[in-house]
Structure formats: structure tokens, C-alpha cells
Amino acid sequence: MTKTALVTGASSGIGEATVKRLLADGYTVYAAARRTERMAPLAAQGAHIIGLDLTDDASIVAAIDKIRNETGRLDVLVNNAGYGSYGAVEDVPLDEARRQFEVNVFGAARLSQLALPFMRAQKSGKIVNVTSVGGKFGSPFGAWYHATKYALEGLSDCLRIETKPFGIDVIVIEPGAIRTEWGGIAHDSLVARSGDTAYGPYVRRHAKMFENLEPSRLPSPPEAVAKVIGDAVASKRPHTRYAAAGGAPAFLFLAHILPDRAKDRLIWWMSQRN
Template identity: 40%
Template sequence: MQSKTVLITGCSSGIGRATAEAFLDADWDVYATARNPADVETLGNRGCTVATLDVTEDDDVERVVDRVLDDHGRIDCLVNNAGYAQFGPIEDVPVDAVHRQFDVNVYGAHRLARAVLPHMRRRREGTIVNISSVAGRLSFPGGGVYAGSKFALEAMTDALRAEVDEYGIDAVLIEPGPVDTGFTERAEKEIEGVERSGAYEDFYDVFADTQAIGGGGPGAVAPERVAEDVLNAASSTKPASRVPVGTLARASVLGRFVPDRLRDQAFSLLDRLT
């Protein structure tokens, strides 16, 4: 029986790396990709097939998808994991930074989905797993650009799920809360490029404590925990449409059902307390 094949983006660290290892341990043929091939070299040593892939480049996407199909003739699962967080108050984030955020987090996933769907439709099976976030269900001050990209990814996945159902294809959203990865280190680098107006210094004071934003601390889950849910979604004949990962994630998504006025008051109180 031919083993199944998965293509995963953003495997240099964190969730992407843990996901590649989880699929490998489950005897899948794993294509682990990253912008810098040196970042996934150790995954290659473990048995993954590694490839250079910048999800913002159409040529990269076409080349890698064609390679998988040439090698195996099938792509059973696509995991759109590549992404990062652009934090900062809406006024302070330059427009070109918003474009970059959406190019990676939204358009990158769209490029990969468009590339693999014709093949999946012909075979009438396959799973697309999009790594979202609780920020895709609940926005927060200083996270509007990042949350906006995840809201968009969630909306696109909801539409996709209905569109491809008749072809036997599943579309799944994985929604982690805080994850114990290097996520906040990248976020700190991105926030250095904002144009600080001087009007939102309270936000920057809170952001200096990265555990207040996420990516570590109490309640954070290990990337292997997220990878487990990704593998389960890819292996299931009837996966859930959404999978919140971790206790904080399951609790946080309930916040979207709180009236806007009360939620805004809660954010205001949190700002005063911090």
C-alpha cells in the first residue's frame, strides 16, 4: 500500500518542525519546506524530503508542488503553516507591513491551495489544513493586523470547505492559543518597523512583556501538541472543521460571543491593570 504524502510550509522551527516530525513518525512521505534550506537540514537527516519554498513566490510554489507530484504522483495533505505576527496599533503599522503580513499569512496559503486542488479534485480526496489562531476568532488591541490576516484565512477556509466537499476534499482550521515557540521573537523584530506615533505607549509597555502577548508562559502548549491535532485532522475520514488547541484557546474563542461593549470594557480594564 502506497504511503501518504504531505507538503508542509514553514518547517524551520516550532509548529512546522513538530508537524513534520509527527507525520514522519506516522510513516507519511513528508515534504518539509522553508525559505532557508539550512533551517530544515536536520529534518532531511531524519528522513523528510526538504525543499526551499517562499510562499510569497509563485514560481517556488509551482516548482515544489510539481516536484511532489513527479516523485509520488499524489499530495494527500497540504499543511499551510508558514506565517508570522505583525503586532502594533493600527495607526502605527505601515501599509507595506500590512501587505507583507497578508502576503505570507493569507495569500501564501491561497497560492498553495490553488496549486494542489486540481490534483486533489482529480483523485477526489485530500485534506488542506490551515494553521490559524485564536486570533482568527477574537481580535485584540495591538493585534489587529495579525488577527485580520487570520480572520481572512478563517473566512477563506470556511468557503473552501463547502466548495470542495463534493470532491471528497476536507479543509480544516487549527486554532492554537499561546504556543511555546520562537513566535514572539519574530514578533519583536516586526514591531521594530512600526512608525510609533506616540499615542499608544501603553501598548508598547505591555508588549515589552512578551508573555502578555503569547508564545510562552502559563497556559502555553508545546508545538508537538499542535502537531498531534494536525496529524489527526489529516488522518481522519471526517475531521472537525475547527480544532482549538489548548485550554486557553478553547476558552478564548468564547470571547467572540461576548457583546462588543463588554469586550471593549474588558480590554480597557486590562490596559489599566497592566
């Protein structure tokens, strides 16, 4: 029996790499994203393409209905879609903050709600929520992004306990610095929203950190995270959390051992040293 997987945010980065990994592992894979035209290479490799807008409930329902009608089962849901909208809390409009929660948290939650009846009926399934090392510590000018990742971590912990009696695993993937479009989006939104405000001098140095990070040796390719996801969903008894590449183990270790003010000083120094 061929297992079925749905991967969101599949038009680039971690999502695209995960689709390729699961196809190679023999899954029937549904690749979902807004930018369907960018997923043509995935379709050529055998993926089923779904247009998906996580801010539109009808789009979410239609995606799940398509899988139900075509395969009748869903074994793996990879909630990978998300983005980093940066700017000082004072400067980011609340409409944008709400949109970030819609994409990064509520979209994943809604897909999970719709996937769970499949998985309960099968008495098996795996829900993979891609969070971030940023779900364990904050950084200046990224409050709304970090808030969504903290929220997704907490949601995952509760969902894992709720679904255990039904044979369903909930797995958290915590990437570090990964070479994707994420950094450019965060950089541009940060400068646009707060570059000319009272926070400007600090923002410009923080933006420089993003610029210097991209060509550095720290970021890992998205395939490194896709491998972790592939290994996790293949495991009969997966871990609850995986630190996934890009310096994630070191970041998470420091987040665990350092007191809050020491973390604040370290993160501020990293943000402003350029």
C-alpha cells in the first residue's frame, strides 16, 4: 500500500526539498503552495500539485477534499508553510501580525483538524510541524514571527498528547539557519517597516546581520531539513522534536542553559555587531 503525504509551502526551500525526499521514499505526494507555477518541476517528478492559500478556509478544505477523493487516505501531513515578517512591534500593523498567525499557525491548525479524521480511521498517521529554533528564544524586530513559532510549538505539544490514543504522532522540526528565501523576506520587511523609524540605527545593523548570514558557512541547504523530516516520518517511534541543521543543536542548547538576561545580551550583541 502506497502512503500519501501532503507538504505545504512546497514551491521552494524546505517544502520543495521535502516533496522530493518523500517522492524518493515512495510516497504519493501532494505539493501545496500559492505559487503553483513554481511547482512544475515537482509535477514532472510525480508530485500532485495543489494551489493552497492558508489564509482562505475554502482553499484549505478544497485541498483536503482533493486528497480524500483521489486517495482516500492521508498518512503524513507536513505543515511547513510559513514566513518571517519583521519589524519593531511598534511599527508592524496588526493586520500584518494577524496574517502571519493565519499562515504560520492557524493554517497548520486547520489542516491538522481536517487531516485527523483520516488518521484516526487508519489508526495511524504523522503530523509534522516545522517550527524553528526561533520557537525557543526571541530576537529583536522579529516578535510576530517568533510568537507564531512559540505558538506552533505549544499547539504541537498539546496535539501530541491528544492524538496518542489514536496511533498518531506529532513531530516538531526545529531548523536553524537554512539557505532559503526566508532571510530575504525577513530582511526586506524589516527595513521597509522600521528602517526609517526611531529604531532605524539598530534595524539597519540587524539587517546587515541578515545580509552577512546568507554567504556565511552557517546556513544549511534545505535538503538537510528534508532528510530529517524523511527519517522522522519513516520511524516507527519518532522523537517528539528534531533539531534540524543550520546550527540548531547549538542554538537550542544555549537557549536551554542561559538565563533570560544572558540570552538577551548575546542575541543583542549578535544583532548589532555588524
